[in-house]
Amino acid sequence: MTSTELPTQVRRFAMRFSSTPRGARLARRLCAERLDAWGIPYGSDTHDVLTLIAAELCANAVRHGHVSGRDFHVCLTADTSTATATTALRVEVTDTRGERLPALAANPALDPPGETRLGGRGLLLVEALADRWGYSRRAGGPGKTVWAECVLR
Template sequence: MNNEIAAPSRIGQPIGPAGHFAMRFSSTPRGARLARRLAGQRFDAWGIPYDCDAHHALTLIVVELAANAVQHGRVPGRDFHLALACDATTVRIEVTDTRTEGVPVAAMPTDLRDTGRGLLLVEHLADRWDWHPRPDGPGKTVWAEYVRSAGS
């Protein structure tokens, strides 16, 4: 038996221009908050610092997609999945839930409610977004891509 203790890995170290992150979260408001916080940490580690416009936009996209998965895509007992991918030019955010009903649509609300504008924000902030049925089971994946400018 080996009694040596491995050195802890350093989370948050820059990993260069490319990176991947994927994790399942409970379909609850707490799960959505944790997804936002961990995504923010990943963006910072990938060289998109907390105090820049790109970080704010990307974090807001994660917030809206995770909130939609919790509010509209929730199936009791099932989690949602967040996947992030980053290369030198593009960040891709994917949120997968297990509800098959409902097609994500960025439609202008017809009343003055404070809700129903999440996908409009995603449409405004992302360079591309869409959805597709989940290939390995019931549900759907909503994705958004953000093209990084030279300074972000």
Template sequence: MAPLTHSATSTTFELRFASTPRGARLARRLASYRLDSWGHGYGSEANEATTLVVAELASNAVTHGRVPGRDALLRLTRTDDRLRVEVADTRGERHPAVGPGTADTETGRGLLIVEALAETWGVTPRTGAPGKTVWAVLHFGHPSNPATA
């Protein structure tokens, strides 16, 4: 697992994952595990929202941002009452957009979920490498078990 970075106001978890569906599932599972270790237990609103956002962003990265042989990057940055989720891929020319998504379509509605759960979200150029970073900021309260935070 990736190292944690601690500062006075934030904690960061990073994970490089294969640009494959299996890699995206790993990112989702480890994000849920990390939230649990930070005091937002499995099944909590914070853990469920984070898992959904990571699942969508990681899935988009491996579906639309995949470059064979290049990994994607998940970064979770926790502050007192917010969590910033970032998923970076190596395709800078393809930017996500919220699609119309109807009941009849099988794809195109995932970013609507991100938009609904996140306080804000967006896309920025990736720093230090080619590509882009899709990010979302989730707002939630303090962990249920502050001793593990």
């Protein structure tokens, strides 16, 4: 490291889960535990927001990205820069169903959830809570990765 480079700290948690409601629940709980271990305490607004984002992305992987016999993958990354005193937290969820891409929540008028519909609000929540979100096709195989980022100051 040269004298002009400022240190950063990167923390990473990654794990595969069964593509079931039970797997999604376990992923949410382990992400919540990891955030607490990284200094984002249970019950704080930041912890609640990040846990909700992880829960929504995992639930979508199970509901819309499920392929029989295939798991989904979660990666939680915290990148802290001492230069800017910020931490970028990224939640990535990868499934193996590439033909079902997420509808962009930026235009809910195309298919509004409605008051009586039970689902369809997950990505609207992610869009409202995250600083940015998106998806990409999975490199090296079928599927996609849906991600969301939050920047903490």
